[in-house]
Amino acid sequence: MGQLCGRCIQLLRDFVAFVQRMSSNLVQGIKECLSLISKCSCLKQNSSKAKQLYKPILQPHERVTAQEFLQHIETGFEMSPLGKDPLEALRTLAFSENPGLQQSAALYYLHMSQHINVPLPVEHLEPFYALLRSTDLEVQQMSSLSLVNFLLEGNIDKELVVQMGLLEPILDLLESEDPTVQCNSCACTMILAVSESNREAIGAARGVTPLLSLANSYDPRVQQNAVGAILNLTQSVLQLCYLKQRGSQRSAPRSHAETWQQIPAADTHMSPILFCGQADIQAEMVAEDILPKLCSLLTSGSEDVRHASIALLWILSQHPHNQDTLACVNLLQSLGMLLSAHKTDPVIVGHTACIIKNLSLSKNRQRIIESPCVEGLLQTMLSTNTQEDCLHYVTSCLAELAKQEGATLCMVQWMDEPLTKCLVRLAGQVEHTEPSFQAASIIQHMIGHEKMMLLLKSHTREIQAYLKNFLTHQEIRFQQLGISTFCRLREDPEFSLAFRKSQMAKLLEQVRQQTEETQELLRAAICHEDSSYLSCMAYENLPDPRA
Numbered sequence: 001m002g003q004l005c006g007r008c009i010q011l012l013r014d015f016v017a018f019v020q021r022m023s024s025n026l027v028q029g030i031k032e033c034l035s036l037i038s039k040c041s042c043l044k045q046n047s048s049k050a051k052q053l054y055k056p057i058l059q060p061h062e063r064v065t066a067q068e069f070l071q072h073i074e075t076g077f078e079m080s081p082l083g084k085d086p087l088e089a090l091r092t093l094a095f096s097e098n099p100g101l102q103q104s105a106a107l108y109y110l111h112m113s114q115h116i117n118v119p120l121p122v123e124h125l126e127p128f129y130a131l132l133r134s135t136d137l138e139v140q141q142m143s144s145l146s147l148v149n150f151l152l153e154g155n156i157d158k159e160l161v162v163q164m165g166l167l168e169p170i171l172d173l174l175e176s177e178d179p180t181v182q183c184n185s186c187a188c189t190m191i192l193a194v195s196e197s198n199r200e201a202i203g204a205a206r207g208v209t210p211l212l213s214l215a216n217s218y219d220p221r222v223q224q225n226a227v228g229a230i231l232n233l234t235q236s237v238l239q240l241c242y243l244k245q246r247g248s249q250r251s252a253p254r255s256h257a258e259t260w261q262q263i264p265a266a267d268t269h270m271s272p273i274l275f276c277g278q279a280d281i282q283a284e285m286v287a288e289d290i291l292p293k294l295c296s297l298l299t300s301g302s303e304d305v306r307h308a309s310i311a312l313l314w315i316l317s318q319h320p321h322n323q324d325t326l327a328c329v330n331l332l333q334s335l336g337m338l339l340s341a342h343k344t345d346p347v348i349v350g351h352t353a354c355i356i357k358n359l360s361l362s363k364n365r366q367r368i369i370e371s372p373c374v375e376g377l378l379q380t381m382l383s384t385n386t387q388e389d390c391l392h393y394v395t396s397c398l399a400e401l402a403k404q405e406g407a408t409l410c411m412v413q414w415m416d417e418p419l420t421k422c423l424v425r426l427a428g429q430v431e432h433t434e435p436s437f438q439a440a441s442i443i444q445h446m447i448g449h450e451k452m453m454l455l456l457k458s459h460t461r462e463i464q465a466y467l468k469n470f471l472t473h474q475e476i477r478f479q480q481l482g483i484s485t486f487c488r489l490r491e492d493p494e495f496s497l498a499f500r501k502s503q504m505a506k507l508l509e510q511v512r513q514q515t516e517e518t519q520e521l522l523r524a525a526i527c528h529e530d531s532s533y534l535s536c537m538a539y540e541n542l543p544d545p546r547a
Contacts, residue, residue: 087123094127099136106131106142113149120155125164132169137178144173144184151191158195167192167201174210179219186214186225193232202233208285215309216293220302227297227308230285231315282316286325290316295334303345310338310351317358326355327364329371336372343380346390353377353393357400365401369410374401378414381422388432395426395438402445411442412449420455428466430473440466440481447488456489460498463489467504471511479511 004012093105105127112120131143147166150156161167170192173185189207192198202208214226297309313331316322335352342348356373359365368374377394401407426432426439443463446452456463470482486504489495499505 091127095130099134099139102131102134102136102139103142106134106139106146109146110142110149113146113153113155116150116155117153118155119157120150122160122164125156125160125166128166129164129169132166132173137181140173140176140181141178141184144170144181144188148184148187148191151188158192159197161192162195162198162201167198167205167207171202171205171207171210174207174214179217179222182214182217183219183221183225186211186222186229190225190229190232193229199233208233212285212290212293215297220300220305223297223300224302224305224308227305227312231308231312282319282322285316286322291326291328291331295330298334298338306338306342307347310348310355314351314355314358317355323359323361324364327359327367329367332359332367332371332373336376339373339376339380343376344383346387349380349390350393353380353390353397357393357397360397360401365404366406368401369404369407374398374407374410375414378411378419381426382418388435391426391432391435392438395435395442399438399441399445402442408445408449412446412452415446415452415455417455417458420452420459424456424459424462424466428462428469430466430469430478436466437478437481440470440485444481444485444488447485453492457492457494460495464498464502464504468507471507483508483511 090105090108093101096102109128109131128143128147131139132147134140134143147156147161147170151158151161170185170188173181174189176182176185189202189211193202208230211226211230214222215230217223217226294309294313297305300306300309313326317326335355338348339352352373356368356377360368377398380394381391398411402411423439423443426435427443428436430436443456447456467482467486470478470485473479473482486499486508490499
């Protein structure tokens with residue numbers, strides 16, 4: 001057999017290289033597939049199958065203990081914590097490998113949780129560790145439910161549950177196959193996350209990851225509790241915003257259920273210091289690719305799930321490090337569709353407007369302009385059911401966007417007679433300070449466009465009315481906005497003629513005279529301060545340091 005020529009050798013080398021590249025991609029694909037399968041909860045031990053394969057033998061001492069415990073319950077059962085001997089018997093049942101004995105202990109705890117009205121001693125928490133770790137599904141269901149009941153009634157201290165080491169088995173149950181166990185463990189996590197120290201422990205134990213997976217559960221109970229738990233993990237931010245916005249008039253909400261009902265989203269730019277304790281949790285959420293999951297939750301049929309999801313997005317949007325990631329096309333499309341579908345829901349409208357405003361402060365404003373968000377915000381103003389707080393957030397967001405010419409062009413594109421009438425009406429409602437100012441600001445930014453000028457001309461009388469109110473307003477920002485709007489409108493011949501007929505020039509002259517008088521008073525005050533300062537220095541025989 002002869003030797004291969006150079007050309008054939010090169011062909012073989014190219015073939016080998018091709019196979020190696022293909023093999024590398026194939027191996028990587030196999031690894032990714034196996035990794036995804038290994039993380040699925042279906043590979044976890046199935047308790048029903050485990051019972052078929054292995055049935056623990058009832059030990060003699062366990063039989064005796066069970067009989068004594070049952071006798072104690074039958075002869076003198078009271079809804080109060082157990083004494084030393086019955087508690088030791090309960091502990092024996094809980095730590096038994098026999099599912100029947102564990103079920104008895106779990107059933108006792110469940111019955112207690114539904115009737116007890118006194119705090120549960122710390123000694124009674126120890127058996128929970130074994131019950132939550134049980135491979136028996138019924139034990140998991142009953143023990144997790146009883147723990148939820150104890151926590152809800154305040155019979156167990158939330159921090160103590162974590163200190164006793166129960167957080168780990170609770171988080172492990174999040175990955176159960178059973179919806180009831182998932183629901184109960186989510187509820188436990190949600191209640192525990194009300195405590196600040198517990199939030200840190202849950203974040204450190206990477207409890208956010210399974211919660212994000214359960215947030216997409218097909219079971220609405222699981223879905224709602226998972227989203228509530230995620231929201232409570234960042235609740236300290238919400239409470240700080242609530243206190244900052246409402247002052248001391250009312251107490252801060254105690255849980256996520258109160259949070260999204262009571263708090264219209266704050267539109268103030270939060271200081272990064274408020275997020276110090278939440279940065280790691282938020283970073284994990286973003287790293288776990290939370291956005292697609294939250295986008296799907298925004299379309300949930302459950303109102304509570306939608307509210308929790310939009311509130312969580314608002315929290316994330318306030319952190320500057322998250323804003324570029326959040327300002328993606330898919331999320332902005334989802335927010336625009338959400339506004340269109342729920343334009344009368346104050347929670348959705350208020351939070352969405354604040355999210356868009358937060359994201360508009362980033363370099364991704366052009367994406368917002370190209371999304372359906374601008375149209376959605378404009379359309380919400382037409383709803384007669386829109387609350388004043390929501391109008392504040394919507395108009396504030398639009399006014400911020402209108403500062404950029406590209407956004408102004410987009411707004412003008414969607415403007416029509418009903419929207420123009422709505423903006424002019426809002427601007428004229430000076431008693432509603434913020435919506436009035438922001439609506440007038442939006443109008444002022446759109447004045448230079450021909451389409452907008454044509455729309456505004458049919459509301460000349462109303463515009464003159466709110467300009468007069470602005471020019472005589474106590475706040476200088478209203479006066480300045482009124483003057484700048486007047487100057488821009490006066491460039492149009494029709495508006496200029498209307499202003500002359502309504503004696504707007506006379507009102508402006510009065511404002512000018514008042515301004516000059518104020519300036520003279522200020523100059524006199526400043527001169528008086530300077531002369532007093534110089535007299536004092538002369539009295540002390542000191543040189544003027546300002547010379």
